[in-house]
Amino acid sequence: MKMEKEEMIDDELSSVNELKVIPMRHKDVEAKVKAGKVEEWFYTDIVKDHFFNPRNLLRSDDDLKKFAHDGYGSVGAAACGDKMDMWIKIDKENDKIIGCLFKTFGCGSAIASTSMLTVMITENGGMLIEQALKIKPQDIVKRLGDLPQRKFHCSVLGDKSLRQAINDYFRRTGQNDRIVIEGAQVVDMALKITDKDIEEAVLDGAHDFEAVQKKTKVGVHDKSCIPKVKELIEFYKQKYYGG
Numbered sequence: 001m002k003m004e005k006e007e008m009i010d011d012e013l014s015s016v017n018e019l020k021v022i023p024m025r026h027k028d029v030e031a032k033v034k035a036g037k038v039e040e041w042f043y044t045d046i047v048k049d050h051f052f053n054p055r056n057l058l059r060s061d062d063d064l065k066k067f068a069h070d071g072y073g074s075v076g077a078a079a080c081g082d083k084m085d086m087w088i089k090i091d092k093e094n095d096k097i098i099g100c101l102f103k104t105f106g107c108g109s110a111i112a113s114t115s116m117l118t119v120m121i122t123e124n125g126g127m128l129i130e131q132a133l134k135i136k137p138q139d140i141v142k143r144l145g146d147l148p149q150r151k152f153h154c155s156v157l158g159d160k161s162l163r164q165a166i167n168d169y170f171r172r173t174g175q176n177d178r179i180v181i182e183g184a185q186v187v188d189m190a191l192k193i194t195d196k197d198i199e200e201a202v203l204d205g206a207h208d209f210e211a212v213q214k215k216t217k218v219g220v221h222d223k224s225c226i227p228k229v230k231e232l233i234e235f236y237k238q239k240y241y242g243g
């Protein structure tokens with residue numbers, strides 16, 4: 001499939017920055033950044049620390065056996081095709097998360113943000129499950145000091161796999177009334193585009209209707225969905241980026 005020029009630049013920036021985590025750019029890319037045509041990418045020292053020294057990363061099958069988890073979650077990112085697995089350990093008496101391990105095929109930003117998430121939910125004796133369910137990607141980004149906007153969807157991988165792991169724990173322990181299902185709803189009847197597709201587009205950097213339509217083709221045939229799609233874009237922008 002032929003890649004768009006902008007996508008190739010993004011990929012170039014991604015691979016260079018993700019692997020080295022220091023600003024090394026191809027001359028053409030450098031020129032585009034200077035001209036304001038490409039977003040400046042910046043990684044905080046906290047992001048670099050969690051990328052180079054990830055906390056609670058699963059390193060071997062033996063580690064997993066010793067861990068004896070109570071819940072497991074696994075998600076893939078529609079925005080980039082990466083994957084995240086997470087295992088949690090629960091203090092059942094106090095309803096707290098006291099342990100967490102993760103494994104990912106995601107990028108450096110996914111490693112750093114999930115590492116930070118695992119710290120947040122296990123620090124100070126563990127977080128109450130109810131509280132952990134309220135963590136938003138923007139809370140993780142705040143603790144990291146920041147994350148380039150185009151890498152924001154990477155922080156959602158950890159967040160979603162945690163929710164799945166908690167649901168798995170509820171299932172295993174018969175607490176079915178506590179399971180939270182995040183379903184998808186079709187908004188564009190012609191192309192069967194769902195609210196989840198809109199969510200992924202916003203997480204992938206499309207922040208207005210035109211940009212979301214370019215990515216998803218939403219509203220091209222079914223124009224009646226456009227007001228609803230605009231509402232959803234605002235909702236997800238608020239949810240993930242705040243302000």
Ligand code: FES
Pocket residue numbers: 077080081082106107108109110151153154157
């Ligand atoms: S680009 Fe896929 S997880 Fe970051």
